[in-house]
Amino acid sequence: MIRIVLCGIAGRMGQEVVAAARDASDIAIVAGVERPEYVIPDGKICGVPVAADLSSVLDQGDCLIDFTASAATIANLKTNQAFRRPCVIGTTGFTAEEMATVTQASESFAIVLAPNMAPGVNLLYDLAARTAAALPGYDVEIVETHHRAKKDAPSGTALALVKTLQGVRPELRTSHGRTGETGARAAADLGVHAVRGGDVVGEHRVLFLGKGEIIELRHWATSRRCFAEGALAAARFVSGKRSGLFTMQHVLKG
Numbered sequence: 001m002i003r004i005v006l007c008g009i010a011g012r013m014g015q016e017v018v019a020a021a022r023d024a025s026d027i028a029i030v031a032g033v034e035r036p037e038y039v040i041p042d043g044k045i046c047g048v049p050v051a052a053d054l055s056s057v058l059d060q061g062d063c064l065i066d067f068t069a070s071a072a073t074i075a076n077l078k079t080n081q082a083f084r085r086p087c088v089i090g091t092t093g094f095t096a097e098e099m100a101t102v103t104q105a106s107e108s109f110a111i112v113l114a115p116n117m118a119p120g121v122n123l124l125y126d127l128a129a130r131t132a133a134a135l136p137g138y139d140v141e142i143v144e145t146h147h148r149a150k151k152d153a154p155s156g157t158a159l160a161l162v163k164t165l166q167g168v169r170p171e172l173r174t175s176h177g178r179t180g181e182t183g184a185r186a187a188a189d190l191g192v193h194a195v196r197g198g199d200v201v202g203e204h205r206v207l208f209l210g211k212g213e214i215i216e217l218r219h220w221a222t223s224r225r226c227f228a229e230g231a232l233a234a235a236r237f238v239s240g241k242r243s244g245l246f247t248m249q250h251v252l253k254g
């Protein structure tokens with residue numbers, strides 16, 4: 001049994017991870033961590049004991065799963081320096097400085113960091129790279145759509161797609177939105193567009209536009225369950241590992 005401490009347990013993803021873990025025979029959420037205002041009088045959310053202070057519960061777990069906000073995740077990694085539990089980080093929106101902190105922390109304990117834990121999205125990265133390599137002269141644009149409460153843009157997944165595409169076509173330079181006299185599109189443009197509204201869980205489209213044809217690769221998360229299942233798979237993968245920074249590609253390859 002893998003014992004999980006879940007940071008952000010009251011959030012949309014936290015709740016989905018609790019639901020997915022209930023259906024898994026090898027994983028138990030033994031403690032949650034939340035902001036003090038969420039820690040209700042009986043100290044439980046969905047039957048799981050919840051603390052406001054990660055350091056008070058971390059020794060109960062074999063692995064930490066974090067779906068909070070970037071500043072909270074960075075604080076959690078600092079707390080974990082004393083415990084060195086393997087971590088699964090689903091949180092997105094890290095600055096370059098915060099990313100450097102994550103990378104440094106992975107020298108002390110193992111981390112799976114993935115802006116999108118859905119197995120299908122991780123196939124999308126591969127398909128996008130293969131399509132970019134096969135159609136080098138095509139214009140490439142990314143369009144992502146998320147619910148109105150999403151705090152960062154472009155999505156972490158869109159940024160991962162940009163990195164993947166630039167790995168194949170290093171000349172590509174991102175541009176966000178177009179207005180006014182833009183002039184003709186440059187061949188090196190990589191348009192990245194964020195649509196926000198409603199309750200859309202997450203949709204990513206990668207468009208390859210050529211002369212007389214368009215190829216569109218699309219991933220559509222119909223519920224958060226795909227991310228939660230990916231997070232549990234990442235927890236199984238990282239548990240027992242001592243150090244290193246891993247992605248969902250590592251998890252899916254086993």
Ligand code: NAD
Nearest residue numbers: 008010011012013034035068072090091092115116117227
């Ligand atoms: P949310 O706002 O619904 O939940 C975040 C939770 O974290 C909240 O309950 C909040 O109270 C808690 N939290 C914030 N700061 C905290 C702190 N300092 N201490 C303890 N708890 C704290 O957000 P969400 O939709 O669940 O998304 C959370 C993060 O996960 C976001 O960064 C989002 O982009 C990302 N996300 C990643 C994936 C993925 O597959 N990797 C999928 C969906 C969302």
